[in-house]
Amino acid sequence: MVRVGILGAAGYTGGELIRVLVHHPEVEIVFANSESNAGNRVADVHEGLLGDTELRFTDQMPFDQVDVVFFCFGHGKSEAFLQEHTIPAHVKIIDLAQDFRLKGDHDYVYGLPEMSRDAIRQCQHLANPGCFATCIQLGLLPLAQAGLLTHDIAVNAITGSTGAGQKPGATTHFSWRNDNMSVYKLFAHQHLHEITQTLNELAPASAPHVADPLTEGYDTDGITVDFIPYRGDFARGIFCTEVVKLDQPQSADSIVALYKDYYRDAAFTHYCDAAPDLKQVVGTNKALVHVEVFGRKVVITSMIDNLLKGAVGQAVQNMNLMFGLNEKAGLGLKAIAF
Numbered sequence: 152m153v154r155v156g157i158l159g160a161a162g163y164t165g166g167e168l169i170r171v172l173v174h175h176p177e178v179e180i181v182f183a184n185s186e187s188n189a190g191n192r193v194a195d196v197h198e199g200l201l202g203d204t205e206l207r208f209t210d211q212m213p214f215d216q217v218d219v220v221f222f223c224f225g226h227g228k229s230e231a232f233l234q235e236h237t238i239p240a241h242v243k244i245i246d247l248a249q250d251f252r253l254k255g256d257h258d259y260v261y262g263l264p265e266m267s268r269d270a271i272r273q274c275q276h277l278a279n280p281g282c283f284a285t286c287i288q289l290g291l292l293p294l295a296q297a298g299l300l301t302h303d304i305a306v307n308a309i310t311g312s313t314g315a316g317q318k319p320g321a322t323t324h325f326s327w328r329n330d331n332m333s334v335y336k337l338f339a340h341q342h343l344h345e346i347t348q349t350l351n352e353l354a355p356a357s358a359p360h361v362a363d364p365l366t367e368g369y370d371t372d373g374i375t376v377d378f379i380p381y382r383g384d385f386a387r388g389i390f391c392t393e394v395v396k397l398d399q400p401q402s403a404d405s406i407v408a409l410y411k412d413y414y415r416d417a418a419f420t421h422y423c424d425a426a427p428d429l430k431q432v433v434g435t436n437k438a439l440v441h442v443e444v445f446g447r448k449v450v451i452t453s454m455i456d457n458l459l460k461g462a463v464g465q466a467v468q469n470m471n472l473m474f475g476l477n478e479k480a481g482l483g484l485k486a487i488a489f
Contacts, residue, residue, distance in 0.1 A: 153474050154181045154216060158232070159223035160208060161185035164247055166197035168221055168463040173204045175467065175481030177474075181217050186210045212236070219243040219470060223463075226250065226341070243473055244276045245466050251278040252345045262469040264478070265417050266292060266349065271472045279469065282461025283308055283380060284342040286389045288349055289420055289438045290453035293413035294395060294406075295353040300374055301398055308391035309381035310457055333382045343378055350374045387458055388429045393451040403444040410442055418468065418478040419460060432456050436464035436482045459484065 155172060159165050160183035172178045183193055189210035194200040196208070214220065220242055222229045229250040238244065244259075251259035260274035261267060263285065271277065280288070287306055294300050309332070351373040383390075407422075414420045420438040427439040436459045441452045455461050464482055471480050 153178050153470065153476070154218045155179065155470075156181055156212065156214065156217040156220040157183045157223060158212070158220060159185070159225075159228075160193070161188050161196055162223055162225075163458060164462050165223040166193075166200070167458045168223060168466065169193060169197065169204065169206070170200060171459075171463055171467050171481055171484075173200070173206075177476050177480055180204075180206060182209050182211060182213060183207075184209055184212055214238050214242055217242060219245060219473070221463075221466060222246040222248060224248050243274075243470075245279060245470060245473075246277065247279045247462055247466055249278075249281060249341060249345070251276070252280065252284075253348060261345070261349070262465065263288060263349070264465070264468055264472060265289060265414070265420055266353070268472060271469055272475070274473060277469050277473065279462065279466045281342040281345060282389055282455070282457040283310065283378075283391075284345045284349075285461050285465060286391045286438070286453050286455045286457075287342070287346055287376070287378070287393065289455070290391060290393045290440055290451040291350060291395070292353070293410045294449065295350045295374075296413065297409055298354050299395075299397055299401070300350060300354050301396060302374060303396040304374065304376045305394045306376055306378045306391065307381065307393075308378070308389055309383040310389045311383055311385045311387040331382075331384050334379055335382060337379055338377060343376060346376055346378075347374060350376075385429075387456055388433045389455050389457045389461060390429045391451075391453045393453070395449045395451070397447045397449060400447050401444065401449075403442075406442055406444050406449055410440060414440065419464075419482070426452055427454060429454050432460070434459070435484045436460045436468065 155178055172180055183206055185208040188196055188208040191208050193206045226249045229246045229248045251257050259276045259278040260270045262271055262277045262279050410422045414422050419436050423439050423441045426441050432439055432454050433456050438455045438460050443450045467481055471478050
């Protein structure tokens with residue numbers, strides 16, 4: 152039995168993580184930390200958990216009683232927390248924020264199972280990928296590994312309102328978000344760093360240095376991505392389209408075969424022969440990928456649930472790998488009926 156502690160348990164990701172773990176056959180939640188909600192029933196804050204758990208939030212952090220701790224903090228808070236608190240060396244850490252996703256002076260493994268399953272199995276500290284980053288990378292990994300990516304990659308992706316977190320803001324109120332769409336962080340989304348890090352690791356010689364003033368602040372020595380994110384008028388899910396212009400034409404059959412082979416043994420990522428719909432992944436830990444070829448252009452459609460495969464579902468998938476459990480344990484979630 153894996154004993155789990157959760158920090159930042161009162162937010163969207165904390166609540167979704169509890170929802171998954173209370174039904175995990177190999178997990179005991181030892182504590183769910185939230186200073187502002189200490190003593191309150193978890194189900195009084197995350198009302199969808201009514202009847203699933205009698206767990207209460209606590210302001211305590213008994214790290215000596217757990218095997219793994221999940222950081223469900225906002226971005227930038229994980230590193231600060233570790234500077235102020237000591238977690239025993241034997242306790243594994245899974246960080247859902249962006250603090251350790253880029254390579255640096257730390258030992259965190261970037262937790263994208265479709266790329267780094269063996270490294271994840273061996274790691275003590277794991278940086279869970281971002282939601283946009285997961286969806287976009289799953290669309291591009293097969294081309295990157297095959298050395299077919301060029302500098303010319305365009306991405307459009309739309310995300311649900313839960314991607315902005317639980318704290319209300321001007322662009323998350325129902326009256327603004329409903330029946331509305333908008334773009335934000337054009338060519339400057341924070342997930343671009345981890346995306347380009349992955350693509351250039353897999354295909355370091357695929358693209359030459361290109362000076363591009365629109366990517367100021369981003370590494371342009373290699374593959375870059377022109378990414379336009381959209382706010383959608385739905386609660387959860389990410390729908391992504393990617394256009395890659397190849398150096399040489401490739402047959403549709405060869406590109407499809409490439410994707411099917413790459414994801415043949417993936418636990419949750421599936422290639423679709425027909426173009427998929429977002430509702431096929433919402434409420435699940437699935438990622439669906441589809442490609443079409445138009446001469447030298449490959450159009451990829453990929454989609455995930457941003458709170459599951461884009462956050463806590465992938466974090467639990469990674470936990471399963473880190474503890475030698477069945478990769479799918481606790482993640483037999485059903486799609487929302489439609």
